[in-house]
Amino acid sequence: MKKKAVKIILLLSLLIQLTGCYDYKEPDEIAYIVAVGVDKGDTQNAYNFTIQFARPSKITGGGGEEGASGEETTGIVNVDAPSLYTAINLANHVVSKKFTLSHTKVIVLSDDLCKESITPMIDSIGRSSDIRPSVYICVANGKAYDYLKAVKPSIEINPVKYYQLILESDYTSYIPVNDAQEIYFNFKNNLKQNVLPLVGASEGTQKEEGQKQGESGGGEGASGGSSGSGQSGSGGDMSTMGQDSSTQGGGQSGGSEASGMESSQKEKNIPENDEGFEYRMKEYIAGNLDIKKQNAGETIGGAVFKKDKMIGQITGIEAEIYNILCGKFNEGYAVMSSSKVPDGVITIRLEQKERPRTDVDIEDEKIIVRTRIYMEGDFISTPQDSVIEEDILSFEEESEKYIKDALMKFLKKTQEEFNSDIIGYGNYAKRVFLTDKSFYEFGWNDKYNTAEFDIDVEFNIRRTGLISKKTEGK
Amino acid sequence: MKLKSKFMINKKELCCILVNLMTVKLFFTYPRNIVINAGNAAWIQTIYVSLLAVAAYFITIRVYEKAGMKSILDISEEVGKKxxxxxxxxxxxxxxxxxxxxxxxxxxxxxxxxxxxLTPMEVITTMLAAAIAVAxxxxxxxxxxxxxxxxPFAGIILVILLIxxxxxxxxxxxxxxxxxGTYNILLSGLxxxxxxxxxxxxxVLIPFCKSFNExxxxxxxxxxxxxVVSCVLVFFYNMIYANPVAQEFIFPVYQMTRLIRIGEFFQRLDAFFEFIWSIxxxxxxxxxLYVICYIFKSVFNLKYTKELIIPFVIIISCISFIPxxxxxxxxxxxxxxRISIPFCILLPVGLAVLYRIKGHKNV
Amino acid sequence: MKLFDAIKRLCVFSIPKSSNEFVLEKSQSNIEYDVRAEKVEKPEKVFKTYDENLKYIEKRFSYPQNNDFVIRKLKLFKDTKAFLIFFDGMVGSDIVDLAIIKPLLEIPQISERADKNEILEKVIAHDQATYQDKFENVIDDVNFGSCALFVDGIDAAFSLDVRNWGHRPIEKPEMEQSLYGPKEAFSEMLRNNSALVRKILKTEKLICEGTVVGKVSKTRGVIMYISDIANSELVDEVRNRINAITTDYVFAIEEISLLLEEKTYMITSQILGTERPDRVARALSEGRVALIINGSPKALIFPTNAFELMHSASDAYLRYPYANMTRVLRLLAMFITLLLPAFYLAITLYHQEMIPTYLAYSISAARENVPFPSVIELLIMNFSFELIREAGIRMPSPIGSTLGIVGGLILGQAAVSAKIVSPLMIIIIAITGIGSFATSDYSLGWSYRMIRFIFIILAGFSGFYGIALGVFLYAVLLGAQKSFGVPFLSPIASDKKGNIGHSLFVSPIWKNEKRPDFLSDKDIDNQPKISRKWKINKKK
Structure with missing residues (x-):
């Protein structure tokens, strides 16, 4: 009996030898893709893929020589192929190691592509188990290849950490927040339309050779920033997923002048906002910033979709408004104007304490959307001769009016110009109906532009920093 | 090998066996089928089905009490002979x-x-077959x-996952x-x-247990x-994915575990949850496998169970390659x-009722 | 002249000297007295006359050949001849001189018709004295260190227990050290060992049943149990199994444990052995049975289960939070030493998406120039670590510890600089090795090493799936195990409340109200419900 058992065990162990290890992949036989860019190709159905992969030994500083000269920390391969995985297949013939998409951080789509349709990309993102659900998808103003080539971060050594920090942190408010997996779901559910962040490469900004340190203030595309006040709203925080951070929000105090930078920029005609909310801030869109920086990539603003086509763009400030309406605004610095100080601006630090409460009422084909927004703020800087702290209540009321005006203007724009429900009020409208069938018969998307909005803003000032001015003699 | 009755299956072990048998299939495609059927109201359907099942169980066990520690095969033998x-x-x-x-x-x-x-299916299936044969x-x-x-350990991990x-x-x-619609929920929701x-x-496992109370x-x-577990899982699935998308995922729970992200470090923990679920x-x-061999042995009055295991494992593995x-x-x-649900719910009740009737007749 | 002789030997031929070549070829079978045979053909009873006894004893013991066998001829009262036999070196010569020979030579007159009882009770001045009718018993006793007295005219011999050979004193335990609690350990004398236990449990119900194991070595042992608590069926089973061991020699108690275990080829050890008397006493008070034999400083405890192998003696003496922390640490150490290399292999080779991106880059960069695949690298480092550890055991202590440090550090550092292994591997192996030291049972540490090897192979073959298979198989095989009728995993499997506290974690001492249920004790209650009466307000 024992001999029989021994024989069987030996036979079985022989069998295992026949199979081998299939999925065995040594960690140094794999090339990790950092970013993928998709452009329209020359022929009808082909796309042009840009694959940016990491060179780990340069990144970690081990093995090989360090220093700026020589190879860089990432490499780029550009192929034409009908789909993403065939592109990777082709690229495997160029680069010796096998590509894997499991550590991809960002996927950039060019705007020409988005104006046609993004269905093939979205499908493979939903279906493949390789791509992380937290990958960020962005739209490039221009070609994606230009953007990927232009990104040269000024603090980090490699773009990997750059993408990650910019897209994850939550101190950028000029970039629309969008969870990556939401893109696929919104696309399928067809109730809330997507807004993807915009990235772009600015022209004419040169990077100094051999200078890898980021200077403070220099840097990554600043989001509009607070011209005039010390802080720029939202630094590079990208908790908003799906944002392309080609431009990081400034986030550095003290302006964005870097020493020793050459910038020969064209004159950019950027309109300035003169509403009460975000008074005197420029309305930036990626690719069109007038910030002097080392990194040529920039991220600000968003691209609006309807179903699977891109139909328009929104600027940085409008993206901020979008964040507030969706309830995903984290923190940022904003400027308000006040009637008491016509020439000056008041900087406050905005936070959204609660998600907005929305109710949708539908009576006989008439849609009324009621939203209640809760914002809080702290004073950061006030103009010289004013004593705003004495009369906070009136300032709050005025600010509420300014904010409400800005929100209404934006919502009207979504109705008239875009005609797509990007805030996602359709989700709330579902509550009115009892079954799926009746909701589909109602046809929300067609009736969106007849909706009426009733916005209520609650804005409170809580703190004033370390100083609380008083008028003399009282 | 007859153990003393002290070391037979007791309450906790029986509960854990049945919980495993019933909930482990949840992680396949069950939520998807429910959502295809009922749309956003999948959780209502699950609650309805669970109440039915609990009621059916308690009725069955009440009727069964007369039979005591006999398995369903012994009862059928007494009712209708061979x-x-x-x-x-x-x-x-x-x-x-x-x-x-x-x-x-x-x-x-x-x-x-x-x-x-990349590993071929045959290798994975063979390893699985060898492992369950040893078990x-x-x-x-x-x-x-x-x-x-x-x-209990897997339950704690499930709770952590849901949190x-x-x-x-x-x-x-x-x-x-x-x-x-209600037709979908109530009728085809069965x-x-x-x-x-x-x-x-x-x-079938009743003879191995300590007492009928257990x-x-x-x-x-x-x-x-x-x-409770099935209701909670389907409820979570409904809350996370809205209707048309939810009908598409083949492995719903796996898809949910892919979402988990805590900072930069804890990402893509789905392989770990697969590991827990594999065991x-x-x-x-x-x-x-053991139950099948045991039933075969009882039905044909064979003496030994262990020799049946390897043939059955081979048969099962071969059949599993048919689709x-x-x-x-x-x-x-x-x-x-669809075919097996009526048998599983009605067979024990039916036989127990017949047993009671026969018992009354004899007495 | 030596050089000249050497050259001469080299150059000139000389007849080679014949050396004695001895080959052990012929097998003999002239056994005179086969002690293993059931029936012996020799006179059973002691002879009555002096000469017959003397001749038989000389022949039986091969008297002049056996150098340490002493026959002392005496003359008692009225010139009655007597002789005393014993093995030199095994008896205490002081006692023999003072307590036996001296009184025998000075005894007063007694009647001629004195029978053996009278002599025994009146004359012999020694504390353990019996008379034996049969030669076998006398010879057994003399073999074990008694001395025997043959008196002319009496058909019995008196055997007097004067055992006193050189032995190790009672020292601290070597393998199971603890900072708290008593620090005595068993030594090699049977009576000392049983006394050590009995002085802790001072009850007359503590029974030490004698057994003899081994036909030739006739090793004496005792089976200890408390008859009011332990289940009598368990005691019967233990007794039957030990008596059924049929072998010639038993040298140490480890051999008995090897003969008693149920599955020889199973990787986990199945019998618990300890060298601390307080642990034995605790086990006996729970209703278990212990075995101690002469010549081994270790006691076996039956039955056992999988969790007890992980307990250490000091768990009972530490405070509740600290004891639990130690247990948790030991549990973590067990998981680390079993599964860490396997998980590392599975994650870096099969499931790279689980690693944070920076760790993936640094692993990839660190492995740039390493020639071996990960599995081979891990096995090489594992093997060299085991080599260092084995070498450290055999060395005398100052060199041994230095060797471990030197070997580990320098070898690892040099291997990394030579780019044979990657630095992360060294860390993994070091943590694994340290984890395997944290177990308190030596044989359990060995089982971890073997199981770790199997897990490495499985993980290298199919990642997480292989590890799941390995865990499943091991758990199922462990669950089928039984130890003296008690399932190996019983404490956690049953649903009585008291058991989980005993197994994985320590429960506070005032909560141990019932004895473990799976032992089926006669008396289940250990403590009353309130064992700290000082906490209650006394009603005045």
């Missing part, structure tokens, strides 16, 4: 074999999809003890409230009972716990569940 025993035994073998072959195919499919994309050799008592250690998923829940995904069809194993309590806890699956298949793609597999799974 022919009925053979018929009932064969029905049981067919149902259980079908169940375990669907599992033996789905589980390696999910492993291949998620953990090991069946070790006996049902060893399996029950492992269950009572492992299932980590709460940031992604969105109450608007539940609306509209009644989904695809398909949801497929989760509870494994309760039939309880009635059986009653163990089974009751098990049905309630698995009802539960192997326990499931091991119990079923040619995963789409076929999903379809055949649905058909199987």
């Amino acid at each position: 022919p009925l025993k053979i018929i009932v035994g064969l029905i049981l073998i067919i149902i259980f074999t079908a169940n375990v072959t669907v599992t033996m195919r789905s589980f390696p499919e999910s492993v291949k999809n998620t953990l090991l994309p 069946a050799f070790a006996g049902i008592f060893s399996l029950s003890r492992i269950h009572s250690i492992y299932i 980590m998923l709460t940031p992604y829940m969105n109450i608007v995904n539940i609306a509209p409230l009644f989904g695809k 398909e949801g009972l497929s989760i509870f069809s494994d309760i039939l194993v309880l009635f 059986v009653k309590k163990g089974g009751g806890y098990a049905v309630i716990i698995s009802a 539960a699956m192997m326990l499931y298949a091991g119990v079923y 040619s793609s995963i789409v076929d597999l999903l379809r055949s799974g649905t058909i199987l569940y």
Whole structure:
């Protein structure tokens, strides 16, 4: 009996030898893709893929020589192929190691592509188990290849950490927040339309050779920033997923002048906002910033979709408004104007304490959307001769009016110009109906532009920093 | 090998075995089928089905009490002599074999999809078959003890998983409230009972347990716990994914675990949860294999069980290769569940009622 | 001249000297007295006359050949001849001189018709004295260190227990050290060992049943149990199994444990052995049975289960939070030493998406120039670590510890600089090795090493799936195990409340109200419900 058992065990162990290890992949036989860019190709159905992969030994500083000269920390391969995985297949013939998409951080789509349709990309993102659900998808103003080539971060050594920090942190408010997996779901559910962040490469900004340190203030595309006040709203925080951070929000105090930078920029005609909310801030869109920086990539603003086509763009400030309406605004610095100080601006630090409460009422084909927004703020800087702290209540009321005006203007724009429900009020409208069938018969998307909005803003000032001015003699 | 009755299956072990049998299939495609059927109201359907199942269980066990510690085969022998025993035994073998072959195919499919994309199916299935053959050799008592250690641990991990998923829940995904309509929920929703069809194993395992009280309590806890787990899981699935998308995912729970993200470090933990679930699956298949061999032995009055294990494992593995793609597999799974639900719910009750009637006649 | 002789030997031929070549070829079978045979053909009873006894004894013991066998001829009262036999070196010569020979030579007159009882009770001045009718018993006793007295005219011999050979004193335990609690350990004398236990449990119900194991070595042992607590069926089973061991020699108690275990090829050890008397006493008070034999400083405890192998003696003497922390640490150490290399292999080779991106880059960069695949690298480092550890055991202590440090550090550092292994591997192996030291049972540490090897192979073959298979198989095989009728995993499998506290974690001492249920004791209650009466307000 024992001999029989021994024989069987030996036979079985022989069998295992026949199979081998299939999925065995040594960690140094794999090339990790950092970013993928998709452009329209020359022929009808082909796309042009840009694959940016990491060179780990340069990144970690081990093995090989360090220093700026020589190879860089990432490499780029550009192929034409009908789909993403065939592109990777082709690229495997160029680069010796096998590509894997499991550590991809960002996927950039060019705007020409988005104006046609993004269905093939979205499908493979939903279906493949390789791509992380937290990958960020962005739209490039221009070609994606230009953007990927232009990104040269000024603090980090490699773009990997750059993408990650910019897209994850939550101190950028000029970039629309969008969870990556939401893109696929919104696309399928067809109730809330997507807004993807915009990235772009600015022209004419040169990077100094051999200078890898980021200077403070220099840097990554600043989001509009607070011209005039010390802080720029939202630094590079990208908790908003799906944002392309080609431009990081400034986030550095003290302006964005870097020493020793050459910038020969064209004159950019950027309109300035003169509403009460975000008074005197420029309305930036990626690719069109007038910030002097080392990194040529920039991220600000968003691209609006309807179903699977891109139909328009929104600027940085409008993206901020979008964040507030969706309830995903984290923190940022904003400027308000006040009637008491016509020439000056008041900087406050905005936070959204609660998600907005929305109710949708539908009576006989008439849609009324009621939203209640809760914002809080702290004073950061006030103009010289004013004593705003004495009369906070009136300032709050005025600010509420300014904010409400800005929100209404934006919502009207979504109705008239875009005609797509990007805030996602359709989700709330579902509550009115009892079954799926009746909701589909109602046809929300067609009736969106007849909706009426009733916005209520609650804005409170809580703190004033370390100083609380008083008028003399009282 | 007859153990003293002290070391037979007690309440906790029985509860853990049945909870494993009933909930481990949840992680396949069950939420998807429910959502296809009922839309956004999948959670309502699950609650409805669970209440039905709990009620059915308590009625069954009440009627069964007269029979005491006899398994369903012994009862059928007393009611209808040999022919009925053979018929009932064969029905049981067919149902259980079908169940375990669907599992033996789905589980390696999910492993291949998620953990090991390139390894051929045969290798994965062979390793699984060898493991459950060894488990069946070790006996049902060893399996029950492992269950009572492992299932609470897996339950804690499931709770942690659900807690980590709460940031992604969105109450608007539940609306509209009644989904695809009440007909879909109530009538064709009876398909949801497929989760509870494994309760039939309880009635076969009765001779191995300590006393009827333990059986009653163990089974009751098990049905309630698995009802709660299934409701909670489907509810979470509904809250996270809205209707048209939710009908598409093949492995819903795996898809949910892919969402978990805590900072930069804890990402893509789905392989770890697959690992935890794999052990539960192997326990499931091991119990079923032992039960099949035991039924075969009882039906034909054979002396030894251990020699039956290897032939059955080979038969099951070969049958599991019949569906040619995963789409076929999903379809055949649905058909199987539709056929087996009436048997699993009605067979024990029917036989117990017959036993009572016969008992009355004799006395 | 030596050089000249050497050259001469080299160059000139000389007849080679014949050396004695001895080959052990012929087998003999002239056994005179086969002590293993059941029936012996020799006179059973002691002879009555002096000469016959003397001749028989000389022949039996091969008297002049056996150098340490002493026959002392005496003349008692009225010139009655007597002789005393014993083995030199095994008896205490002081006692023999003072307590036996001296009184025998000075005894007063007694009647001629004195029978053996009278002599025994009146004359012999020694504390352990019996008379034996049969030669076998006398010879057994003399073999074990008694001395025997043959008196002319009496058909019995008196055997007097004067055992006193050189032995190790009672020292601290070597393997199971603890900072708290008593620090005595068993030594090699049977009576000392049983006394050590009995002085802890001072009850007359503590029974030490004698057994003899081994036909030739006739090793004496005692089976200890408390008859009011332990289940009598368990005691019967233990007794039957030990008596059924049929072998010639038993040298140490480890051999008995090897003969008693149920599955030889199973990787986990199945019998618990300890060298601390307080642990034995605790086990006996729970209703278990212990075995101690002469010549081994270790006691075996039956039955056992999987969790007891992980307990250490000091768990009972530490405070509740600290004891639990130690247990948790030991549990973590067990998981680390079993599964860490396997998980590392599975994650870096099969499931790279689980690693944070920076760790993936640094692993990839660190492995740039390493020639071996990961599995081979891990096995090489594992093997060299085991080599260092084995070498450290055999060395005398100052060199041994230095060797471990030197070997580990320098070898690892040099291997990394030479780019044979990657630095992360060294860390993994070091943590694994340290984890395996944290177990308190030596044989359990060995089982971890073997199981770790199997897990490495499985993980290298199929990642997480292989590890799941390995865990499942091991758990199932462990669950089927039984130890003296008690399932190996019983404490956690049953649903009685008291048991989980005993197994994985320590429960506070005032909560141990019932004895473990799986032992089926006669008396289940250990403590009353309130064992700290000082906490209650006394009603005045």
